[in-house]
Amino acid sequence: MDLDRESIWISYRPISLEAFQPSLVDQFSHHRLATPVSPWECLKIGCGTPPILTRHGWLVVYHGVSEIGQPSNGVHRLCYAAGVMVLSKEQPQVIRYRSATPVLSPTLPQERDGIVANVVFPTGIDRRDDIGSPDRFDVYYGMADNRIGVARLDLPDLLPQGGAV
Numbered sequence: 001m002d003l004d005r006e007s008i009w010i011s012y013r014p015i016s017l018e019a020f021q022p023s024l025v026d027q028f029s030h031h032r033l034a035t036p037v038s039p040w041e042c043l044k045i046g047c048g049t050p051p052i053l054t055r056h057g058w059l060v061v062y063h064g065v066s067e068i069g070q071p072s073n074g075v076h077r078l079c080y081a082a083g084v085m086v087l088s089k090e091q092p093q094v095i096r097y098r099s100a101t102p103v104l105s106p107t108l109p110q111e112r113d114g115i116v117a118n119v120v121f122p123t124g125i126d127r128r129d130d131i132g133s134p135d136r137f138d139v140y141y142g143m144a145d146n147r148i149g150v151a152r153l154d155l156p157d158l159l160p161q162g163g164a165v
Helices: 022-027
Strands: 008-012 029-034 044-048 052-054 057-067 078-087 095-098 120-128 133-143 147-154
Touching: 008 044, 029 078, 029 095, 044 120, 057 120, 078 120
Parallel strands: none
Antiparallel strands: 008 029, 044 057, 052 057, 057 078, 078 095, 120 133, 133 147
């Protein structure tokens, strides 16, 4: 495995009481799903919300990290933003769409100032079937490691063209 790039992996394993036996470790299957490709995620990408099934496939809101300006006194200023991926329903290791730009960036004062500055970190997602809006999702995210925010994501009728894959 190439561990030089912090990437998102998809792994499969059997789930049963027997699966926890050390002798079954070789039954795991690991695939690199995505590596950093866009400037907003150039340092690393990583997990975010659990995948949620939509009509386009599995929707994942993930985080990407970039550097803000030049290091000052040896300290790197980082920015955590969020993007989206849509994975194939039948083959989740296949990316159907990936946002080339972040869908959520730290712009509010509560996202820019806190325990860790310039952070939006997606952690949860909720389809809003309860209000009759199956194409609306509330995305819960950490704000500068100090607060929890919620952002609204509306699923488009068609996947946008030109996403980074």
